[in-house]
Amino acid sequence: MNKQEAQDKILNLTKELNYHNHLYYVEHRNEISDQEFDLKMKELEALEARFPEYKQSDSPTQRVGGEITKEFNTVRHRFPMLSLSNTYSKEEIIDWENRIKKIIDHPLTYVCELKYDGVAISINYKNGVINQAITRGDGVQGEDVTTNVKTIKSIPLKLRNDFPDDFEIRGEIFFPLDRFTRLNEEREEAGEETYANPRNTASGTLKLQDSSIVASRGLDCYLYSVTGENLSINNHFESLSKALHWGFKAPKEEDNMVKKVNTIDGIMEFVDYWDKKRNELNFEIDGIVIKVNDYNLQAELGTTAKSPRWAIAYKFKAEQVTTILENIIYQVGRTGAVTPVAVLKPVLLAGTTVKRASLHNSDQIEKLDVRLGDTVKVEKGGEIIPKIVGVDLDKRKADSQKINFIEHCPECGSELTRKVGEAQHYCPNVHGCPPQIKGKMEHFISRKAMDIDGMGPETIDLLYKNHLANNIADLYKLTKEDVLPLERMADKSAEKLIEGIEQSKKIPFERVLYAIGIRYVGETVAKKLAKAFKSIDSLATATYDQLIEVDEIGDKIALSVLEFFKEQDNNTIIEKLKSFGLQFQLSESELEGQTEKLKGLNFVVSGVFKIYSRNGLKETIEKNGGKVTGSISAKTDFIIAGENMGPSKLEKAQKLEIPVIDEEKFNEMI
Numbered sequence: 001m002n003k004q005e006a007q008d009k010i011l012n013l014t015k016e017l018n019y020h021n022h023l024y025y026v027e028h029r030n031e032i033s034d035q036e037f038d039l040k041m042k043e044l045e046a047l048e049a050r051f052p053e054y055k056q057s058d059s060p061t062q063r064v065g066g067e068i069t070k071e072f073n074t075v076r077h078r079f080p081m082l083s084l085s086n087t088y089s090k091e092e093i094i095d096w097e098n099r100i101k102k103i104i105d106h107p108l109t110y111v112c113e114l115k116y117d118g119v120a121i122s123i124n125y126k127n128g129v130i131n132q133a134i135t136r137g138d139g140v141q142g143e144d145v146t147t148n149v150k151t152i153k154s155i156p157l158k159l160r161n162d163f164p165d166d167f168e169i170r171g172e173i174f175f176p177l178d179r180f181t182r183l184n185e186e187r188e189e190a191g192e193e194t195y196a197n198p199r200n201t202a203s204g205t206l207k208l209q210d211s212s213i214v215a216s217r218g219l220d221c222y223l224y225s226v227t228g229e230n231l232s233i234n235n236h237f238e239s240l241s242k243a244l245h246w247g248f249k250a251p252k253e254e255d256n257m258v259k260k261v262n263t264i265d266g267i268m269e270f271v272d273y274w275d276k277k278r279n280e281l282n283f284e285i286d287g288i289v290i291k292v293n294d295y296n297l298q299a300e301l302g303t304t305a306k307s308p309r310w311a312i313a314y315k316f317k318a319e320q321v322t323t324i325l326e327n328i329i330y331q332v333g334r335t336g337a338v339t340p341v342a343v344l345k346p347v348l349l350a351g352t353t354v355k356r357a358s359l360h361n362s363d364q365i366e367k368l369d370v371r372l373g374d375t376v377k378v379e380k381g382g383e384i385i386p387k388i389v390g391v392d393l394d395k396r397k398a399d400s401q402k403i404n405f406i407e408h409c410p411e412c413g414s415e416l417t418r419k420v421g422e423a424q425h426y427c428p429n430v431h432g433c434p435p436q437i438k439g440k441m442e443h444f445i446s447r448k449a450m451d452i453d454g455m456g457p458e459t460i461d462l463l464y465k466n467h468l469a470n471n472i473a474d475l476y477k478l479t480k481e482d483v484l485p486l487e488r489m490a491d492k493s494a495e496k497l498i499e500g501i502e503q504s505k506k507i508p509f510e511r512v513l514y515a516i517g518i519r520y521v522g523e524t525v526a527k528k529l530a531k532a533f534k535s536i537d538s539l540a541t542a543t544y545d546q547l548i549e550v551d552e553i554g555d556k557i558a559l560s561v562l563e564f565f566k567e568q569d570n571n572t573i574i575e576k577l578k579s580f581g582l583q584f585q586l587s588e589s590e591l592e593g594q595t596e597k598l599k600g601l602n603f604v605v606s607g608v609f610k611i612y613s614r615n616g617l618k619e620t621i622e623k624n625g626g627k628v629t630g631s632i633s634a635k636t637d638f639i640i641a642g643e644n645m646g647p648s649k650l651e652k653a654q655k656l657e658i659p660v661i662d663e664e665k666f667n668e669m670i
């Protein structure tokens with residue numbers, strides 16, 4: 001490679017890696033796999049070593065990859081938060097040990113632990129009470145996400161036993177897999193796009209402004225290091241035992257989640273054990289971290305600008321297998337979205353037999369250029385559902401044909417539509433397409449919606465097949481005599497079913513609003529809309545501007561609501577449901593104390609209060625028509641400050657000339 005080529009390559013890689021870092025840390029998504037990213041990083045490192053004169057000042061090899069956004073208060077780390085050098089090869093673990101042995105010439109103890117795949121957090125405890133939680137950010141400064149972190153149940157608010165007065169503990173916040181699957185099921189039910197992978201969703205969740213949503217997601221956290229001054233801890237292993245003792249969730253020796261070893265063989269054994277067993281965990285790990293145990297030796301080895309020399313991460317390669325693409329089927333969801341699914345010759349991958357893989361949409365099929373009969377590479381990477389990542393073209397049959405995405409609905413034959421700018425095809429036959437009709441009823445009766453006792457998807461299927469119910473309003477016309485002849489229905493169960501339907505008439509408005517299945521109106525959005533509009537009639541007549549005025553309601557949701565009420569069929573069904581006595585407005589008790597005194601005003605709440613609890617204050621603002629946001633901006637009208645308001649918030653308020661008031665003053669306003 002000549003100098004000019006090297007310079008160009010270094011410039012390009014620097015730009016490219018910085019771009020992917022931004023996507024990953026700020027937008028919580030990725031366009032390339034971690035492995036590809038790491039490969040490019042290694043390439044850049046090698047080039048910079050050969051041609052140091054071309055190294056860029058913003059080179060990603062020299063810095064921790066994260067950034068600071070303006071959505072939270074920025075806080076400087078007391079001790080920098082570094083990255084870890086990583087490798088995918090076992091030989092490099094040996095090289096790493098050899099480098100260490102050149103500096104330290106007596107026997108060493110290593111600690112092996114899991115490399116949790118989530119987001120790093122640093123939490124400060126003062127006198128045994130959680131004080132502040134900061135993201136890694138750029139390693140020097142992070143963002144204050146204390147309110148969100150406090151909602152994570154495994155992170156203690158108060159410590160037990162003999163904790164130090166003031167210290168920092170660091171760990172990885174992650175999305176448990178069962179919760180992640182459940183979240184995606186709920187989103188699918190609400191017609192919302194599902195999340196691609198747990199890591200990105202964990203990091204996105206941690207940065208939400210509404211901590212009640214964070215709380216509902218069920219994030220979890222493993223702690224992996226303790227830092228501070230004069231802690232009287234001598235080594236890493238001891239720090240983990242102490243963390244457990246103080247009440248943190250830290251890896252335990254008895255689960256083999258952490259292990260002290262003295263040899264490379266011991267390290268390899270741990271690596272191999274978890275490479276096999278990792279699929280049994282309820283969270284994702286992307287490798288193993290190996291650390292020199294003794295703190296004095298760690299200090300002797302020191303750090304580079306980016307990572308400690310006393311630790312290394314061994315990363316697992318994404319598991320990949322090849323199999324045959326036997327067929328492509330098309331599934332029609334409740335919202336009419338058509339999803340192509342690959343039917344595969346069954347193959348064992350990551351501990352489970354895989355028969356299906358997601359293909360997302362027609363763009364994806366086009367991009368991969370998969371064809372029936374192809375030998376395809378299937379991977380279980382960051383995503384939960386395996387995906388096809390490539391085709392073995394050498395094995396392609398000469399007569400294979402390009403796949404043409406279907407033009408008509410496989411269920412009802414309607415011509416499919418696709419909006420400009422959207423990747424998904426839809427069946428427009430909303431009120432006549434069986435999976436859409438049944439899907440809407442299934443959603444309506446589901447636990448978080450009307451929660452109708454004694455009724456499940458099988459009942460819906462039977463009711464539909466026997467022409468007893470064709471839409472959600474029909475359910476309220478059912479009688480015991482209607483349902484008794486159905487399969488597996490006895491006197492008792494028929495009675496229970498009708499009783500369950502009757503009982504559902506008491507379900508509060510916000511859940512009815514969720515149940516009627518407006519696209520993009522999930523549980524949380526339904527709550528927000530119910531609170532803001534108070535009745536279905538005022539929601540139905542709301543304008544676009546009134547809709548987006550509501551906290552967290554954006555363009556997509558607003559347009560979807562407008563579209564829903566434009567359709568006569570929907571209004572007819574709502575009128576019918578009203579006549580059956582369902583709740584289409586907030587109840588008297590919910591309306592009580594509601595005013596519009598603070599209408600149009602934006603508040604930020606900061607500090608500790610005397611008259612109100614923090615949540616109580618927020619509720620009072622909302623009850624009186626005001627809006628609460630998490631951070632100060634030019635749109636903020638008032639800041640209600642209690643004791644210990646953060647200095648950076650105060651500074652920002654002064655800079656933007658936003659009035660800061662106390663609780664008494666606020667009470668006068670209402």
Ligand SMILES: NC(=O)c1ccc[n+]([C@@H]2O[C@H](COP(=O)([O-])OP(=O)(O)OC[C@H]3O[C@@H](n4cnc5c(N)ncnc54)[C@H](O)[C@@H]3O)[C@@H](O)[C@H]2O)c1
Nearest residue numbers: 020021024030032033034037083084114115116120224289
């Ligand atoms: N796909 C993409 O576009 C893209 C973009 C940027 C970064 N990435 C991925 O992120 C990596 C860089 O991220 P990084 O700097 O956080 O490095 P890293 O994730 O490879 O390693 C450092 C981090 O590991 C975490 N960790 C988990 N378990 C740990 C344990 N037991 N002990 C100590 N730390 C533990 C800590 O949060 C620490 O900050 C890249 O190597 C790449 O894989 C991917």
Ligand SMILES: [Zn+2]
Nearest residue numbers: 409412427433
């Ligand atoms: Zn259809």
